[in-house]
Structures are given as C-alpha cells and as structure tokens.
Amino acid sequence: MRKNIQFFDTTLRDGEQTIGVNFSIDQKVAIAKQLEKWGVDVIEAGFPVASNDDFKAVEAVAKAVKTAQVTGLARAKKNDIDACVKATAKAAHKQIHVFIATSPIHRNDKLHMSRAQVIQSIQDSVSYAHKYFPIVEFSPEDATRTEPDFLVEAIQAAIDSGASVINIPDTVGYTNPEEFEKLFKNLRENIPNFSEITFSVHCHDDLGMAVANSLQAIKSGATRIEGTINGIGERAGNAALEEVAAAMYVRKDYYQAQNHIQMGETYKLIQMISQYSKMPVPHNKAVVGANAFAHESGIHQDGMLKNPQTYEILTPEVVGAKKTSLPLGKLSGSHAVMQKLQQMGYQVDRNDMTEIFPRFKDVADHTDIVSEEQLSSIMEQMKEGIA
Template sequence: MSQRIYIFDTTLRDGEQVPGCQLTTEEKVVVAKELERLGVDIIEAGFPVSSPGDFRSVVEISRAVTEPTVCALSRAVQGDIDAAAQALKEAKRGRIHTGIGSSDIHIRNKFNSSREKILEQAVAATKYARNLIDDVEFYAEDAGRADLEFLARLVESVIAAGATVVNIPDTTGYCLPQQYGDKIKYIYDHVPNVDKAIISIHCHNDLGLATANTLSGVLNGARQVEVTINGIGERAGNTSLEEIVMALQVHKDLGLYTNVDPKRLFPVSQLVSEMMHMPVQANKAIVGRNAFAHSSGIHQDGFLKHSENYEIINPQDVGVDKSLIVLTARSGRHALKHRLELLGYRYDKPALDTIYSRFLDMADIRKEVNDKDLMELVR
C-alpha cells in the first residue's frame, strides 16, 4: 500500500458553508492559487448546482490552477452530476464527488427510503458520473453511524460501478477514534475490490475528535484525508489540514507523508482567516497566536535552555517567524534576564533581583509586560 496521504482540501466548499464566511468567485480563486502553492492534491471548489455563483467558482478555479485535481460536489441526482461535469469542463484534472446517505437515520428520516433503494441510487449515480468523467468520488454520507455490513456492501457496489475514490465521512462527528479506525479496517477486510479505489476520510469536529479520527482512519489504511485550513466548516468544523500535515511530519516513524509544503501553512492560515472573517483561536494547534508562545516561568526557563524541552515543532518549519517569550506575572527571572539582554541591559544578580521584584508588581497590574514597559521599569 502507498505511504502517500493525498490532501483533499474542502475549505472552499465545506469550509465556506460557515455563516459569514462566504467568498466571491474572485476571492475563491485567490485562495485556490495559494492552496496550489501549498501543495494540496485536490481542491473541492464548490457545489455547482447550488447556485450560479458556485457554478462560476468551479469554472474559474478550473481555469486558474493546473496541478491539483479540481473537484465539484453533487448529490446522487442526474441534474447535479450534469452541472458538476459542465462546471469542470476546463479543469486539467477534474473529479465529480457524488453520494448519498448511508446510515439508517438518513435513509429513513432524510430520504424516506430503504437500504436497497439507496444502493440502487448510489450505483446509478456513480455509473452516470463515470460516463462523464474519469475520476469519480463517492461519499457515503453519515458513514460514522452506518451499519457496517451495509456500508461494506455500498462501498463494494460503487467501486464496481466505477468510483475511483470512496469517502467514509463521519458527517456528524459522532465516532470515537477507535470506532472510526475499526470502521475503516472493516472496509479493508470485507470489501473484496477495495484495492481498486482510494478510501478517503472526511471527519467533523462536533466532539473535538476530527483530527484524532482522521489519523485513526489513516493508520487503518485510508489514503486520502478531507480537510480545511484552520479546521473551519459546518457546525464545529472539519479536520484541520495543518494538524494532519504536521502530525505526520512530526511522527516520521509512521512512514506516511504528504506533498504539502509546511512552511506555507501559517501564511495560508492567515489569508483564509482574513478573507473569511474567521479569527483563528489563540490556542489553535500549529497556527494559533499562542502555538509557539511561552508565559509560564518553568516553561520559559526550559525553553531558553533548549527549545525542544517544550516545542516539538520548529515554528519556522510552519512559516512562523519565531517563538515568543511572553512576560507575565508567571514569568521567572531567566525570562526577564533574557528579554532585558535583548534590549541591551545586563545586570548582576542583586540588581536583577530588585528589578524582578518591581517587574512582578507591574505584571500584576498590566497583565502582560512589553518592551516599552521594561524600558520604563529599568529607567
């Protein structure tokens, strides 16, 4: 089995469904070009049948990028598939992403249907799409809550019908990592033609487990991950692209890799945050403001002695300029001495002790002490 993990970025489709995050076609093209520079393998550009704007966005992104596959979403409906194929006509590499619900909850309550009818519709849609384009991905919506035996039958059937990729989404973020990994393993163990397609993972973060579930799926054989920049997406969001890329980068012993350039992660994160008016939480892994900031005296002391004491990633490896020592009332003498020396001030121990005492009084009042405050203090 290949050790390469394909990165399917759905920032411009699932990520853009977040209220207040909608982009114009021109803005989507800007983001798509940055995703291409980042090195993603597939860009899900939109849902063409949903609106003229989404249709145009898929057309323009197809024209704008040359390396990634451009993917268009559709339901398992002929009209949707036709719209997707039409929008992808100018793509160098195009993919139709079609599918239908696979859990009994969806089959009964969303489609008012039966397992057998869903199976027929899935096969028909896959065959129809495959007649229009060579690359067809099928999504088994709500696979996280689907019956395993039925899910395996569905996967086997759509692969036989021509699906090149099969997506096993945890649409509601329901699964625990062990459950989700077992689900992927079950598919590999019980679908005889599974080697004819790539198994893909699309996890949501409703329980805060999207990244953990995605990694569990990968460790059980899946070779495509569906992710978004900053983990944006419906409800609590999708799996974060930067977290998956760096988890595999840090754990090189797994032997798994992506084609993403990690040095572009932080700049792309900032771009998406600004364009979508979606601030990145300060403690967000990899790209948050505090991801490489240290304010505890114990941590600062250890970090200044050797950065790997408290950092498993070099900030420059993900495009962040440097780590930060943030001076607060929790900071110790070592951090204060370090910052004063950067400003050109050197003191013997008795003098530093006096300044440190005054520094703590200031920090209690101002919460965070910056360089201007320090210069005021030493004067």
Template sequence: MAITHPSFGRLDDDRIIIFDTTLRDGEQSPGFSMNLEEKLRMAEALAELGVDVMEAGFPIASPGDFESVQAIARRFAKDGPVICGLARTAPADILRAAEAVRPAARRRIHTFVSTSPLHMRVKLRLRPEEVLELVTSSVSLARQHAEDVEWSAEDGTRTEPDFLCRCVEAAIKAGATTINIPDTVGYALPEDMARIFTMIRERVPGADQVVLSAHNHNDLGLAVANTLAAIRAGVRQVESTINGIGERAGNASLEEIVMALRTRHDAIPARNNIVTRNILRTSRLLATITGFDVQPNKAIVGRNAFAHESGIHQDGVLKDASTYEIMTPESVGWTTNSLVLGKHSGRAAFRDKLRALGYGEVGDNQLNDAFRRFKDLADRKKVVYDEDIVALVDDEIVRDHDRVRLVALTVATGLGAKPMATLALEVDGERRDGMATGDGAVDATFNAIRNAFPHDVTLKLYAVQSVTGGTDAQARVTVRLEEGGKLVDGQGADTDTIVASARAYVHALNKLLVKRERTAPADLRTMLSA
C-alpha cells in the same frame, strides 16, 4: 500494497492524499462567504500550499457556485491540483459538476448519498435497495464524464456495517476510484474509525484497489484524532479544511493533521506534499477573506501557539527550544524577522515585511495603496507592529474586489450634541453620499451607510478589540449582520474606532452581496430596492 489511481498514478503505501474542502464544506459555515475573486485567490494559495485535491464547490447549488468552480477549473487548465465538484445522485447534479470541472487539467466528480437508517428513512424516504440502485447509477454516470470519481456514504459512521459494505462494493463495481466514509455529524470515536476502515478493507472485494478516504466533522472535538486513526487503519486520503472551518463545529483541520504526521512520523510513517512553511499565510488569508480570526490558542496557527509566558517554560526555551516546542515556528510559516517599520521606512522594506507576514507577491497598485495607508498609520503611531500591518493591509490587498467601498467619513459628536455622520461610498465605481444622525457616533455611521446604500438588515453583533496595546493602538471591529436568516461577519481596523466600525460594516455588506449573487445573480440595483 501500491495501487494505481487515474489522477496520481502509482500510490505507495505511505503516500497520503490531502483533499481540501475549504471552498466547499468550509464555505458552508454560517457567516462565511467568498466572492469569485476571493475564491480564486484562496484556490491559488491552496495550490501553493500543495493540496492534492481541491473541492471547489457544489456546482448545482447555484449559478454562482457553478461559475466559481468553473473559474477555478480554468485557472488550473494546464497543471495543478485535481479540481473536484460535488454532486448528489441526480443526473442533473452530476452533469452540472462534470461541466464545471471540465476545463481543469485534472478533474474529479464527487457524488454522495445517505446510507444510515435514519437518513434513509427521514431524509431520503427510500428503501435500502433503492439507495443501492442510486449508488450504482450515480457513479456509473459520473464515470462517463471523469476517470476520477469519488463516492461518499453520507452519515457513513452511523450506517449498518453490512449495508455499508454492500454500498462500497456497488460503488467500486460502478467505477469509483475513491471511497469516502464521512463522519458527517461528528459522532465517531477513533476506535470506530479504525474498526470501520479495517472492516471495509477485509470484507469488500476490490477495496485494496481504490483509495479509501476519511472526512471527519468536529462536533465532539475529535475530527483530527479520528482522521489519524483512519490513516493508521489504511486510509490513503484525508479530507480537511484550513483552520478547521466547516458546518457546525467544523472539519478536521488541515494544518493539525499535516503537522501531526510530520511531528509524529515515528508513530504514523506517512508522507504528503504539503509545503508546511505556507501554512500560516494560507490560514491568515482565509481568516482575512472570511472575517473570522482563529482563536489565540488554536494549534499551529493561533498567535499563542508558540508563545511562552511561564518562567519555567521561558527558561527552558531559551536554553533549548525543543524543551517546550515539538516543532519550530518557522516550519509552519511563523517568522523571526525583526525588521521594525516606522514612518521613515521605504517601500522595499514594506514589501519585504509583507512577504515575511505571508502575503507573498503583491501587485504594484495594491502595494502602493497599502504603503500609502501604512505611512498614514506610521505618522499616527510611534511603533508599527506586525499585527498593525496585518490589520491594515487586509483591506487593501485581500478585499480589493469589494463592490462597496468606504471613501470618506466625517462624524460630529459631543456631550449634549446629537451625533451626525456624513460619508461617501463607492458602489460599483459610482459615488453615493449619505448623512444620518444616531444614538451615538457608531449608530449614526451605520445609519449613514444605510442612507447612502438602502438595505434592510439586522445588526446581530458589534464588538471592538485592540490590535495592540497603547492609546494609539488600532481598533479591530467585528460586525455581524443578518438578512433573511443569512449571517455574515465583517471586520475592519483603524486607529479611529468609528472608521474601523464603518469598514467592518461595509465588509459585512459585501459578504451579504456575495450570498445574494449565489442564489439570484443580478445587478447591484436589486439590493437597492430592498
């Protein structure tokens, strides 16, 4: 039965709303962080992807979170997806969220409270009747500031059925237009999801006049399966993230849900507004911004997702791709572009290759910087592969708003000699020089960075891998830093492993600065006194 929603108008039975929480739940992952410019870039990519609702952040969490949510709301002041801000039941939370999303053309306040016996007893220390009162008061207040209000039962899948129904009924009566039952700890099985949503539809008055939503975590690897089960049980909204990022084991993966619905339309006849050919470039953008690559065998967007090594498989694919491919690579953004770039390639061919690789339109200044670095790479390599281009342009195009940049690096080392590194950083536009020795070339380089830009962190991980094969291959380095319990990963690539290491360290350093700004915005000099 069709219903009417304040943000979407008439919703037919087969319409699925795609709610993306990459910028909120996804960014809560340990080591993941984005600065304001990166969040805006990601928000634009999500809008181009076609998400219906974008949960932009948790405005009360910090001044930085509020600023980013408000900036995204302003970016979509005339048109675009619904911009959503998360809030607990406290009036201050709800008012802060309302202020943050107000500039958006379409806005939503998303308020939640725990409803399971364990959470109520241990976390909230409240009786069930007190929680019911919070449901009513929080939704009522949110509704005064937005027509579109979502209410969530935190730990809903471990909530007693009768009490869950009472809470849902209270939220609907108070004005909620979307009811979300999250599997907060990834505990449920697909049959649990079907049972819970069927129960709500059958037992709760007014449930047929609101949008039911599912938000599943992946602790048992069942997030997508649970989401599909919820859709089959009548859910009209699914909450997910790009690449499945999120706390602990992550969330249901947007790309997997969407392609499952598209590929198995015969079993689940549901439609959505996602532009699937933009999936890969959105995935790559997120991986570049966060410094976390998806695993090679990741469904849809992993580099092996459409690779065939077995002779039997290769033979079948050559005869008819559908023998072993249930979707086309092009449908999610993989390209068959065979244009080979080298040192004689021009700027136009380079720009075309960037489009094919999912970078979209690139500004002239960014293009010039990336093209200059590409030419330098082409002089050092016989063949420049797509993977090489992706690795090198990440620094120039995606990380162009970093506050700390590597400007120059010289390392002197050799058998029996004490390695020494000399480098220059640009910090908020100001040049800072550093020099240090170390146990090796990499250690000396990292010490020199600390000399130029004093800070106190712990190196938790240093890993090197080859982007492609051959002795002239670029090295991709991952550096993990810890500061006060906060973990961040940085990545860098270059044919010189030491340069790649320095880039990775500086990338991680920039992410630590973002985390600092979230909790205590201050001038960069604050970090220098650490």
C-alpha cells in the same frame, strides 16, 4: 516505504457552509492558488448545481488551477453530475464527488428510501459519472452511523459501478478513533479489492475529534484526508488540514506516511482564510494560533532558553510563522527577564537580577504582559545601582 497521504481540501465548499461565510469568486480563485502552492492534491471547488455563482466559481477555479485535481460535489442525481461536467470542463486535472446518505436515520427520515433503492441510486449515479470522469469519488453520507453490513454493500456497489475513490464521512462528528479503526477493519476484511481503492475520510468536529479521527484513519488504511483550512465548515467545522499536516510532520515516526504539503506556506494560507472568512484565528489554535509559539511560564521560558525542544515540538519557522516569543508576565522567571533586558541593551547579570526581579514581580502582579516601557521604567528607577 512510507505510504503517501493525499490532502483533499473542501474549504471552498464545506468551509463556505460556515454561517456567515461567503467567498467571492475572486477570493475562491486566490484561495485555490494558495492551496495548490501549499501542496493539496484535490480542491473541492464547490457544489455547481447549487447556484449560478457556485457554478461560476467552480468553473473559475477549474481554469486557474494547474496541478491539483479540481472536483465538484454532486448528489446521486443526473442534473448534479451534469453541472459538475460542465463546471470542470476546462480543468487540467479533474474528478467528481458523488454522494448519497446510507444511515438508517437518513434513509428513513430524509430520503424516504429503502436499502435497495439507495443501492440502485448508487449504481446509476456512479456509472453515469464514470462516463465523464476518469476518477469518481463516492461518499456514503453519514457512514459512521450506517449499519456495517450495509456500508460494505453500498461501497462495493460504488466500486463495481466505477468508483476508484471511496470517502468515509463522519458527517455529524459522531465517531471516535477506536470506532473508526473498527469501521476500517470491517472494510479491509469485507472489500476484496480494498488495497486497490483510494479510501478517504471526511471528519466533522462536533465532538472535537475530527483531527484525531482523521489521523486514526491514516493508521487504519486511509490514503486521503479531507478537511478545511482553520477547520471551518458546517456546525463545529471540519478536520483542520493544517493540524493533520503538522501531526504527520512532527510524528513521522508514528504515522509512517508522507504527503505533498509545503509546511512553510501554512501560515500565509491560514491568514488568507481568516481574512476572507472574517473569522479570527483563536489565540490558542493549534499550530498557527498567536499563542502556539509563545511561552509565559517561568519554567517553560527557562527550558526554551536552554533548549527550545524542551517545550517546542514544532518551530514557527516550519509553518512560516513569526519567531517564538517569550512574553513577560507574572509567571515569568528571572532568566527570561534578564535575557529581555539584555536584548534591550542593558548590561545585567544574574547578580543584578536579585534586585531587579522583585521589582519586576511587583509590576507583573498588576498587569497582563509587562511591556518594554515598563521594563525601562524599572531600570530607570535603578540606574544609580546598575551601570
């Protein structure tokens, strides 16, 4: 039986920490509704104690969302937890996300707390949160730079205090897949009730490994993945959830896991986040970029025309994007040029291409993409030779 992987979206919280991004409350509600339609299990709507507007946004999302769980972020402080209680009061399904840093550099230089003080804070905050929320998620911030023995101690303290979800944050994008697997192996061996707890991961992309680390976590025992749409977020951003979903879709054979994501809603969601965040999607962005389903190389175009699976492991229709395109440039082959001319209504065959293709190459060598107008011009020049 395939295990189910929950998707936890933090676009509205961590995603909004992207420099220059500031979603309005109406935009957050619209995004939350589309996230719910996409199939996410949990929506982190914000950090209620941070500001009055953030509180109102979490409150509005909590009222609007019907099937997904809504959560607010809280430091291991009573006031933060109280703000989450009030902001999510009208949510149909809710949880809370409590965190405190556990790594030496954070304990010593940011919190000025000892190990014992951090453990006490975890016990106090998680047990307090558990009075108001049926599901408490606890995050040991900067987990991947925390001593292995202390990470186990902190997580066990949270579980004993009522946490049923444990999130492992790679807060600064420090780790790699092999180290992440070792981290989970340590947890599996030292947390007695590991299999009874939902283990989640929240990976940042500082070294470009957020998606890879998230996927490794699935293989290592995680059953929840946290991230954002388009990978937006603090510094270099978060794991792009659409990429995680696509990898799970294409490589079902490898990950042996399922999720609730509706892949056909992906492209619409991507465009919404791009518009509201005022961050264009890079053309070479995996899964949804403008070039993700475009092929210019002649060898690739020829293969695509013969069998799309030669160079396309994911079709644009799966993610709700436009059809595959074969833009014509200097690397294109005669097969793709002939097909384009036929689509334009010209009756040409391979024999005709021996004369047409050299003319096409002359044009292509001096432009980025050969347009239909330029193709028509080539054909006009040759109309006496081709009916």
